[in-house]
Amino acid sequence: MTFDNYLQKLELTPPAQPDIVFLRRFMARHIERFTFNNIAVLLNEPLPLDTESLLDKIVQRGAGGYCFEHNRIAYELLSSLGYSTRLVLGRVLNNNIRPVPRTHRLTLVELEGETYLVDVGFGGSCPIGPIALNIQVPQQAGLDQFWVRAIDNDEYELVQHHVDGPFILYRFDMAQYTEADCAMGHFYSHKHPDAVFVNNLVVSRKTPTEVLMLTNHRFTHRTENQDVETIIDSSDRLFTLLTQTFGLCIEHEICEFLFERYVAPKLAASELQITSSGRG
Structure with missing residues (x-):
């Protein structure tokens, strides 16, 4: 190369x-x-x-x-x-x-x-x-x-x-x-066990007119006029996002691992926080 x-x-x-x-x-x-x-x-x-x-x-x-x-x-x-x-x-x-x-x-x-x-x-x-x-x-x-x-x-x-x-x-x-x-x-x-990249899934791509950003269970698509956030709630959604939106060549089994190990725990913690806030 x-x-x-x-x-x-x-x-x-x-x-x-x-x-x-x-x-x-x-x-x-x-x-x-x-x-x-x-x-x-x-x-x-x-x-x-x-x-x-x-x-x-x-x-x-x-x-x-x-x-x-x-x-x-x-x-x-x-x-x-x-x-x-x-x-x-x-x-x-x-x-x-x-x-x-x-x-x-x-x-x-x-x-x-x-x-x-x-x-x-x-x-x-x-x-x-x-x-x-x-x-x-x-x-x-x-x-x-x-x-x-x-x-x-x-x-x-x-x-x-x-x-x-x-x-x-x-x-x-x-x-x-x-x-x-x-x-x-x-x-x-x-x-390092406390490093951000050791504990979170982060993927992004930018163009002059848009920003595509995944952080654990949250995917954000930003344009000049709006920000649209999508929650990634399954390994299938993660696989589709990584392969189709970000164009990465990645196996579904790897997406299952990433989802279970890094995405799902953050999703569960987020839902728990929302539930606790609602009770408060």
């Missing part, structure tokens, strides 16, 4: 020299074409981070992956095309400021005097286009608006515009990181 195959899957031609037009197209098409998911984590499959293995998993087999996988091959591709890239690690906050490890990989790209945040591995909240660090107003990327703001201690945070105010997705700094640092964050993310 080569970068040529990667570009062919995205129907992209390498630019004569690095430019913002290609960067925008690349990000949008990668996020639309390759799903974000942690299914391999939940199945306890090996998750090597070498480029050849990732190209096979994400590009050739279409199995998707999460940030340490998606953003690794994006980083390698852009670097091979002459883009000035920088590996960065971040702390995922989701608007809850607390001490957490650096478990998110992203890329910074220097281009034509501007620094851009390039992230193709943050699931349903991922910006589908580059976000300029020096523009301190919301920048449109698909259905969403984002901006990067500087805070204390030489840190930055990616902020998403919500109707009820700014929503901090993650924080990062300008320290020098290596693939060894990624290996540590990757190990925590798919092996």
Whole structure:
């Protein structure tokens, strides 16, 4: 598997020299074409981070992956095309400021005097286009608006515009990181018993006009005009969703396992909470 195959899957031609037009197209098409998911984590499959293995998993087999996988091959591709890239690690906050490890990989790209945040591995909240660090107003990327703001201690945070105010997705700094640092964050993310991806089923795909996102038993389809939520209450529904909506090649038996182990318990807990609230 080569970068040529990667570009062919995205129907992209390498630019004569690095430019913002290609960067925008690349990000949008990668996020639309390759799903974000942690299914391999939940199945306890090996998750090597070498480029050849990732190209096979994400590009050739279409199995998707999460940030340490998606953003690794994006980083390698852009670097091979002459883009000035920088590996960065971040702390995922989701608007809850607390001490957490650096478990998110992203890329910074220097281009034509501007620094851009390039992230193709943050699931349903991922910006589908580059976000300029020096523009301190919301920048449109698909259905969403984002901006990067500087805070204390030489840190930055990616902020998403919500109707009820700014929503901090993650924080990062300008320290020098290596693939060894990624290996540590990757190990925590798919092996630590308290890690989010070890305890929840998460699948998403984004286009410029819609967001498709599954979190355990809740599937949300968001468009410009509405959000529609569907409850996944059987392994058959899960199988249909993963194969038809997300285009994943997955066996029904695996969907039965995922449903029984991760979806059904969250569904039962949600129903119990609703029942308890009704009695209150």
